[in-house]
Amino acid sequence: MATQRIIDFLATRRPTGPCLVVDLDVVEANFNAFRRALPDSAIYYAVKANPAPEILRLLASLGSSFDCASVAEIEMAMDAGAPAARISYGNTIKKERDIARAHALGVSLFAVDCVEEAEKVARAAPGARVFCRVLTSGEGAEWPLSRKFGCVPAMAIAVLTRAEALGLRATGVSFHVGSQQCNLDAWDSAVADAAMVFDALSERGIQLSLVNMGGGFPTRYLKDVPSAAEYGRSIFDALRKHFGNRIPETIIEPGRGMVGDAGVIKAEVVLVSKKSAADENRWVFLDIGKFGGLAETMDEAIRYPIVTERDHEAKTPCVLAGPTCDSADVLYEKTPYPLPVSLTVGDEILIEGTGAYTTTYASVSFNGFEPLRAYVI
Numbered sequence: 001m002a003t004q005r006i007i008d009f010l011a012t013r014r015p016t017g018p019c020l021v022v023d024l025d026v027v028e029a030n031f032n033a034f035r036r037a038l039p040d041s042a043i044y045y046a047v048k049a050n051p052a053p054e055i056l057r058l059l060a061s062l063g064s065s066f067d068c069a070s071v072a073e074i075e076m077a078m079d080a081g082a083p084a085a086r087i088s089y090g091n092t093i094k095k096e097r098d099i100a101r102a103h104a105l106g107v108s109l110f111a112v113d114c115v116e117e118a119e120k121v122a123r124a125a126p127g128a129r130v131f132c133r134v135l136t137s138g139e140g141a142e143w144p145l146s147r148k149f150g151c152v153p154a155m156a157i158a159v160l161t162r163a164e165a166l167g168l169r170a171t172g173v174s175f176h177v178g179s180q181q182c183n184l185d186a187w188d189s190a191v192a193d194a195a196m197v198f199d200a201l202s203e204r205g206i207q208l209s210l211v212n213m214g215g216g217f218p219t220r221y222l223k224d225v226p227s228a229a230e231y232g233r234s235i236f237d238a239l240r241k242h243f244g245n246r247i248p249e250t251i252i253e254p255g256r257g258m259v260g261d262a263g264v265i266k267a268e269v270v271l272v273s274k275k276s277a278a279d280e281n282r283w284v285f286l287d288i289g290k291f292g293g294l295a296e297t298m299d300e301a302i303r304y305p306i307v308t309e310r311d312h313e314a315k316t317p318c319v320l321a322g323p324t325c326d327s328a329d330v331l332y333e334k335t336p337y338p339l340p341v342s343l344t345v346g347d348e349i350l351i352e353g354t355g356a357y358t359t360t361y362a363s364v365s366f367n368g369f370e371p372l373r374a375y376v377i
């Protein structure tokens with residue numbers, strides 16, 4: 001949603017578009033909602049969702065920890081004021097020299113999902129704590145994470161056992177139920193898998209202590225989504241059910257849910273046309289597309305709310321596309337987007353819910369278009 005602060009900023013500063021405007025008050029409210037929803041879980045903000053320094057500084061000052069995917073993200077979190085003890089190197093695919101660099105910076109918590117990666121961590125960060133990521137089905141997620149990360153729970157037992165033998169501290173299990181996960185039950189089977197791994201390791205004399213429950217918390221786009229409180233209750237129920245009264249330490253890693261609804265992109269209509277006189281759909285070309293930051297429209301997975309100044313008028317289905325010379329730069333075509341009949345060249349529009357996964361997904365300079373500019377207010 002465009003907050004009053006965002007609307008006022010756009011009205012007074014009149015930045016030339018396209019650009020993203022992020023309202024820090026919304027980020028703070030989201031952080032507090034997560035803290036209230038899961039008071040016993042540590043919050044590790046997934047930096048990749050939006051690494052703007054102002055966002056990282058705010059979250060660091062509120063006591064957030066950080067899930068980082070690279071040395072560069074670790075350095076950004078530390079520059080924002082986060083001590084190394086509050087940083088997790090959560091990417092399961094790391095160069096050994098990057099592990100060593102993170103270790104030298106003081107980071108001591110690493111993700112692995114295979115013996116080969118655990119061996120790298122043992123060499124480059126001896127004695128570090130590791131958690132093993134397990135696969136989840138991703139079912140119910142609008143942006144599922146496929147089979148790229150994680151291993152089956154039975155393999156996690158072997159990975160953690162080996163990690164301990166290599167001198168690492170086998171600390172726990174992680175998973176990610178898929179991004180924009182609107183099914184409250186999605187955490188249940190993953191927590192069950194985690195509990196199973198805990199029991200198996202315990203039989204081998206290794207006591208795990210941590211369940212990292214990942215991200216997946218949604219942003220409201222066109223449909224309502226459950227509240228943070230509802231996720232909190234559902235996750236707590238899953239922990240109770242599978243761990244009984246021995247509930248482990250837990251971490252959540254919200255990315256989208258922390259910043260998605262805090263940002264709005266202002267864009268401009270560049271062209272409205274048809275492909276034939278009989279064409280039922282109009283084509284609406286914006287000054288932003290897949291290469292300007294809206295990469296999550298891939299396969300039309302994420303459908304952003306679009307606000308125009310003509311929304312009180314009748315609407316007609318439109319194919320929505322970006323300005324670049326790549327034919328892949330079409331946002332919505334399979335399911336055309338209803339936009340006002342009178343929408344015309346030069347109109348400004350707002351694309352809501354764009355605080356996450358936009359600035360960092362913008363190309364460097366494809367077709368000479370500059371990367372997405374951002375104002376954090």
Ligand SMILES: *Cc1c(COP(=O)(O)O)cnc(C)c1O
Nearest residue numbers: 046090179215216253254255256
């Ligand atoms: C991307 C990512 C997250 C954040 O996911 P969201 O769905 O945006 O909340 C959390 N943890 C890990 C390991 C990730 O890769």
